[in-house]
Amino acid sequence: MNKDFTKVLKGACCIIVILVHIPLAYQNRVQDGIGSFAYVCVTLFFLMSAYGMSFSSKKNPNYIKHFWRNRLSALLVPQFVLNVFVFSVSCLTVVGGKIDPMHLISINSYVLVLLQYCLWFYIVSLGKRFYGERTFNLLLVSGIAVSSLVAYFCCDASGWCYERWGLVWGVFLFLFMPRIKQFVRPKTCKILLWGVLSIVFGIAYLRFKSVFFYGEYLLKIVLGLVIIILLFTLSSQRTFGNRAINFLGEISYEVYLSHGFMMLLLKTFIPNISSGLFVLLTVILTIIFSSVIHYIDKPIVKLCRKR
Numbered sequence: 001m002n003k004d005f006t007k008v009l010k011g012a013c014c015i016i017v018i019l020v021h022i023p024l025a026y027q028n029r030v031q032d033g034i035g036s037f038a039y040v041c042v043t044l045f046f047l048m049s050a051y052g053m054s055f056s057s058k059k060n061p062n063y064i065k066h067f068w069r070n071r072l073s074a075l076l077v078p079q080f081v082l083n084v085f086v087f088s089v090s091c092l093t094v095v096g097g098k099i100d101p102m103h104l105i106s107i108n109s110y111v112l113v114l115l116q117y118c119l120w121f122y123i124v125s126l127g128k129r130f131y132g133e134r135t136f137n138l139l140l141v142s143g144i145a146v147s148s149l150v151a152y153f154c155c156d157a158s159g160w161c162y163e164r165w166g167l168v169w170g171v172f173l174f175l176f177m178p179r180i181k182q183f184v185r186p187k188t189c190k191i192l193l194w195g196v197l198s199i200v201f202g203i204a205y206l207r208f209k210s211v212f213f214y215g216e217y218l219l220k221i222v223l224g225l226v227i228i229i230l231l232f233t234l235s236s237q238r239t240f241g242n243r244a245i246n247f248l249g250e251i252s253y254e255v256y257l258s259h260g261f262m263m264l265l266l267k268t269f270i271p272n273i274s275s276g277l278f279v280l281l282t283v284i285l286t287i288i289f290s291s292v293i294h295y296i297d298k299p300i301v302k303l304c305r306k307r
Contacts, residue, residue, distance in 0.1 A: 005235060006048060007249025013041035014252035018259045018283055023267060026278040040224045042110070043166035045256075047228070049114060050170025053121055058174075064125050066305075071118050073304035075111055078297040080104070082257050085293065089261075093268075108257055113160045116147065117167055137171060144168050152217055162220050169225065184232040194230035201226050247291075254290035254297070262286045 020035030053071075057063045083104050090103070107115075120143045128136045144167045151159030173180060184190075201223040208215030248255075262285045266278060273281070 007246045009044060009231075009249070010048070010252035011245045011248030013044055014248070014255040015283060016041045017256055018286060019279065021260060021263065022275075022279055022282065023263060026273075026275045028275040028279070031275070031279050037227070039162055039220070040227050042160070042163040043169070043224050044228060044231075045110075045252075046113075046117075046163055046166030047170040047173065050117065050167040051173050052170075053118075054171055054174035057121075057125065064122065067118075067122055067125075070305050073301045075114060075118075076107070077301045077304065078254055078293060079107055079111055079257060081297040081300070082254070082261075082293055085289075086261050089265075109160065110256065113164060117144070120144075120147075137175060140171050141168050144171075152213075162217065162224065165221050165224070169228065180232075181236070184229065184236045186233055186236050186238075190233050191230070194226060194233055197226050198223070198230050248287065251287070251290045251294045254293045255286055258290050258293060259286040262289060 016034055017038045019031045020038035022031055022035065083106060087101075087104050121140065124136055124139045124143070131139075144164055148161045148164040151161035151164065155161070201219065205215070205219050205223050208219055210216065211219075259282065262282055266273070266281055266285070270278075270281075
C-alpha cells in the first residue's frame with residue numbers, strides 16, 4: 001500500500017470514528033450520517049494492520065524474532081501514556097466520578113482485538129516451517145473468521161465481530177496485491193458499478209439489519225467490503241496527502257484512544273453547548289491532545305524497539 005495514501009486513509013477514518021461516538025445529547029443529522037460509516041473505518045484500520053504485519057514478515061526474516069517487542073511497544077506504550085494522563089486529570093478534577101487506579105492498566109477493546117490477532121499471527125508463524133506459506137495464510141484467515149463468529153454469537157458489540165474481517169481483507173491484500181491493483185484500476189464503469197452496489201447493499205442493510213445473522217452480520221460485512229473496494233477504486237493511481245493530513249494519519253492511533261476522554265471533559269465542564277460546537281471542539285481538542293501524547297510516546301516506542 002502507498003504510504004501517503006495509508007496516512008490519508010487513517011487521518012480521514014479517525015475523524016469519522018470520533019463522530020460515531022458523539023453522545024446522544026449532542027448528535028445531529030450530519031454527524032450521525034457521517035458516523036454511520038465508522039465501522040468501515042475500523043475495518044480499514046484492521047486491514048492496514050494485518051497487511052503491515054504480513055508485509056513486514058515477508059520483508060524481514062527476523063521479524064518474528066523481535067515481534068513482541070515491536071508490536072507490544074507500538075500498541076501499549078501510547079495506551080499507557082494516555083492512561084497516565086487520564087488518571088492524572090481525573091485525580092485533579094474528579095472527572096467521571098469515582099477514580100479507579102485500575103484505569104492505569106486498562107486496555108481499549110480495539111487494542112485487545114489487535115493483541116489477539118498478534119498472538120494468533122505469532123503462533124501460526126512459529127509453525128510456518130512445518131506447513132509452508134499457503135497453510136500459514138489459510139490458518140491466519142480461518143482463525144480470524146472463527147474469532148469473528150465466536151464474537152458474534154457469544155459476545156456483545158464490543159467483540160468487534162464485523163470489523164475483524166478487515167484482518168482477512170488485509171491478508172488477502174498482501175497475498176494478491178498485483179491482481180488487486182489491476183482490479184481496482186480506476187475506470188468509469190468500475191466506479192459506477194461499485195457505487196451502485198454500495199447503494200444497493202446499503203439499502204438492503206437498512207431494510208434487513210435486524211435480521212439475525214443474515215442481515216446484521218453477513219450483509220453488514222459485505223456492505224463494508226463493497227465500500228472499501230469503491231474507495232480503493234476511486235483512489236487508485238491518485239496522489240494524496242499534505243503535511244497536515246499526513247500528520248493526522250500519524251497520530252490517528254492516539255486520536256482513536258483519546259477522543260472518548262475529550263468528550264467526557266466537554267460534557268463535564270461545558271454541558272450546555274450546542275451540538276455543532278461540541279463536535280467541533282471534540283475534534284480540535286482531540287487532535288491537540290493526541291499530538292501531545294504522540295510526541296511523548298513516539299521516542300519511548302523507538303527506545304523500546306531498539307532495546
